[in-house]
Amino acid sequence: MPLASYALGVMEASVYAPEVFARGLPASLRVEAQPEDRTTAVPAADAAAPLLSLQGIGLSFGGVVALAEIDLSVRPGEIRAIIGPNGAGKSSLINVISGVYRADRGHVRLDGASYAQVPTQRLAHLGVARTFQNLALFKGLSVLDNVASGLAYKVRSNFAGQLLGIGRSRGEQRDFLSRADQILEFLDLTAIRHRLVGTLPYGLQKRVELARALVAQPRLLLLDEPMAGMTAGEKSEMAAFVRAARDRFATTVVLIEHDVGVVMGLSDCIAVLDYGRKIADATPDEVRNDQRVIDAYLGVASNDEALSVNEGRAGI
Amino acid sequence: MTAMTSDVPPALVLPKWIAPVLLLAFAYGVVPLIGSSYLFEAILLPFLALGLAGVGLNILTGYAGQVSLGSAAFMAAGAFAAYNFNLRVEGLPLVGSIVLAGFVAAAIGIVFGLPSLRLRGFYLAVSTLAAQFFVQWALTKFSWFSNNSASGVIDAPRLSIAGFALDGAVGRYLFALTVVSILTFLAYRLVSSQTGRNFIAIRDNETAARIIGIPVLKTKLLAFAISSFIIGVAGVIWAFAYLRTVEPDGFDLDRSFQILFIVIIGGLASIRGAFFGAALIVVFPLALSRLGGFLLGDVFDSGVLDMSQRIVLGALIILFLILEPDGLVALWDRVRRRLLFARQST
Numbered sequence A: 001m002p003l004a005s006y007a008l009g010v011m012e013a014s015v016y017a018p019e020v021f022a023r024g025l026p027a028s029l030r031v032e033a034q035p036e037d038r039t040t041a042v043p044a045a046d047a048a049a050p051l052l053s054l055q056g057i058g059l060s061f062g063g064v065v066a067l068a069e070i071d072l073s074v075r076p077g078e079i080r081a082i083i084g085p086n087g088a089g090k091s092s093l094i095n096v097i098s099g100v101y102r103a104d105r106g107h108v109r110l111d112g113a114s115y116a117q118v119p120t121q122r123l124a125h126l127g128v129a130r131t132f133q134n135l136a137l138f139k140g141l142s143v144l145d146n147v148a149s150g151l152a153y154k155v156r157s158n159f160a161g162q163l164l165g166i167g168r169s170r171g172e173q174r175d176f177l178s179r180a181d182q183i184l185e186f187l188d189l190t191a192i193r194h195r196l197v198g199t200l201p202y203g204l205q206k207r208v209e210l211a212r213a214l215v216a217q218p219r220l221l222l223l224d225e226p227m228a229g230m231t232a233g234e235k236s237e238m239a240a241f242v243r244a245a246r247d248r249f250a251t252t253v254v255l256i257e258h259d260v261g262v263v264m265g266l267s268d269c270i271a272v273l274d275y276g277r278k279i280a281d282a283t284p285d286e287v288r289n290d291q292r293v294i295d296a297y298l299g300v301a302s303n304d305e306a307l308s309v310n311e312g313r314a315g316i
Numbered sequence B: 001m002t003a004m005t006s007d008v009p010p011a012l013v014l015p016k017w018i019a020p021v022l023l024l025a026f027a028y029g030v031v032p033l034i035g036s037s038y039l040f041e042a043i044l045l046p047f048l049a050l051g052l053a054g055v056g057l058n059i060l061t062g063y064a065g066q067v068s069l070g071s072a073a074f075m076a077a078g079a080f081a082a083y084n085f086n087l088r089v090e091g092l093p094l095v096g097s098i099v100l101a102g103f104v105a106a107a108i109g110i111v112f113g114l115p116s117l118r119l120r121g122f123y124l125a126v127s128t129l130a131a132q133f134f135v136q137w138a139l140t141k142f143s144w145f146s147n148n149s150a151s152g153v154i155d156a157p158r159l160s161i162a163g164f165a166l167d168g169a170v171g172r173y174l175f176a177l178t179v180v181s182i183l184t185f186l187a188y189r190l191v192s193s194q195t196g197r198n199f200i201a202i203r204d205n206e207t208a209a210r211i212i213g214i215p216v217l218k219t220k221l222l223a224f225a226i227s228s229f230i231i232g233v234a235g236v237i238w239a240f241a242y243l244r245t246v247e248p249d250g251f252d253l254d255r256s257f258q259i260l261f262i263v264i265i266g267g268l269a270s271i272r273g274a275f276f277g278a279a280l281i282v283v284f285p286l287a288l289s290r291l292g293g294f295l296l297g298d299v300f301d302s303g304v305l306d307m308s309q310r311i312v313l314g315a316l317i318i319l320f321l322i323l324e325p326d327g328l329v330a331l332w333d334r335v336r337r338r339l340l341f342a343r344q345s346t
């Protein structure tokens, strides 16, 4: 499974990127991109203190430098994309932000508090939710139970109360299920709420994972390739959901995505990683015209030789 | 499966509680009247004890995903704890001894569950072997546990509840049935509760479970505690109601494997499955010895029986792992669905 989606990711990058640079945005996104809406939706952007900021993050695995001196600052309500070739360190960055990895150097500041390693166990309490590049759903649970599990951090009842159906457990359960149902409705998943999640097609599982992250109404939502392996139609649908989630819950979104077209239409700002370094961090228009970005990442898409080099790297 | 059941016309969909209630009515109302003492002594009593142990292990392994090879140790802990509470605490009713024995087994389960905070899968399984060897060693080494009996084999106390003796085969059967029914019902409630879903979440993806705020360490230890409690009580039933003696030897590694096989054959993460598996494990050797005796006559002595039993059982487990990894319970559900559809279309 990881291998398959990895291969898919590589494929998507090579299939979609040339189209983007030959003809601009893919048709589906040209329709969807609404820059005016986007600017109004970002609340008093520049003045606000960053919700998330990274300072001098460094991380290596043995000899491989996954991240080097990464600084990043994300304003409340922003949709921030992180792009870069395979192996650039995007997932590692999300893993550092969510405490799955501990950075060798640097700090993560979340809402004012500074961490050398973000306490994963407390992540949900801090208002941070995430999805994974390779699905991380609970296969043995239904769609509804998967989504309701996103509220597990709120559980106050103990197991004895739950066994006997006394104390807080009943009210808590009702509350969880009704909130899960609201999110399912919001993401148009109500029809499959009782299906075992392992039996769903890939694209729907991705959406269920988004639902599980959203149900807690996080202040910061980290999405690791939420649209990987999807068709163009599914991608624009997913992009619409991400934008709607931001608008509805005032959630700040950090998202990794390979499809440059999707990213340009969806995000307020784009950070570009290459070999663990941040080589650009600006608005979509600025990034599109940044010479270093074109050389390192975007350019390869319009150049077949460079593309094969890039794919070689992806295999690392 | 959920999708399938919704295809069945409403007339055929009975409330979920009907089947267990009918089964219990049969077990309480009919079986005691028609059963022979052979049925109780050789089949139903071991079936109930092992089925309950299977339920206990299934909570830990099937639901919470933590492999254990120490089940027999927790059975032994329960049996010996109940024996000693009964012996040493004046006026403690039998039920009190059993509940306290469950707590002792749970405490030992927590201690030997600590490695699960660091170890997974195969390594965890090996570390639970420590429980197996340690408990058996301690019970043999310190004769205090067996009240200094010379042989180490002690008679279990006679069963009685509120002065009502349950000595005969039927009495012991009813006693075991009651304990097993209550604990199984609670286990069923547990696995469909928030805690049960947390178990499954940790089993299916521990990192994701931690990220969404499930207290992973606490939940794992809770799984060990609950599972060991149930297995401990199963040990009491095994010793007090079935064997009527308490001895460490019966709770060896073979027994631990037997309970693991029950869970695998019956179906992981299924409460019903534990009883399917226990039924097979109990009935199978009896059937094999009858069949062997019938086909081969005197050649089929106990040595040959023991060997052929191991071979056939081993083959059966491999077959199950390959052909029906979801166990007897999945097989059963499929057959039942076929029957329902067949009836519907005729």
Ligand SMILES: Nc1ncnc2c1ncn2[C@@H]1O[C@H](COP(=O)(O)OP(=O)(O)O)[C@@H](O)[C@H]1O
Binding pocket: A061, A064, A065, A066, A084, A085, A086, A087, A088, A089, A090, A091, A092, A093, A316
């Ligand atoms: N857990 C890990 N162990 C060893 N190497 C890792 C691990 N995670 C990431 N890496 C390495 O770090 C680099 C960046 O990987 P990753 O963050 O997954 O990139 P991306 O998500 O941009 O494709 C790669 O060279 C990868 O092999």
Ligand SMILES: [Mg+2]
Binding pocket: A090, A091, A092, A133
């Ligand atoms: Mg990645």
